[in-house]
Amino acid sequence: MGSAMDKAKGHANETMGHAKQAVGKMAGSKKLQAEGKGQELKGEGQKAMGKAKDAVKKAAPH
Numbered sequence: 001m002g003s004a005m006d007k008a009k010g011h012a013n014e015t016m017g018h019a020k021q022a023v024g025k026m027a028g029s030k031k032l033q034a035e036g037k038g039q040e041l042k043g044e045g046q047k048a049m050g051k052a053k054d055a056v057k058k059a060a061p062h
Contacts, residue, residue, distance in 0.1 A: 003057070006050030013043030 001009075020036030023029075 003050040003053035006046050006053065010043040010046030010048075010050060013039050013046060015043075017041070017043055 017036045017038070017040030020039060021033050022036075024032030024034075024036055
């Protein structure tokens with residue numbers, strides 16, 4: 001998967017994670033809040049992977 005795709009999927013997972021956490025908080029669901037936090041962290045990892053791939057591309061000799 002390319003760096004742009006990693007970053008896009010990461011952003012989507014972060015956004016969905018935030019939404020799940022908010023809904024879980026309003027509904028009083030600790031389970032949904034935890035799922036949201038997990039998805040948010042997954043998104044952060046995906047975005048970091050995309051940034052790392054970009055850094056490797058820039059550092060690689062042409």
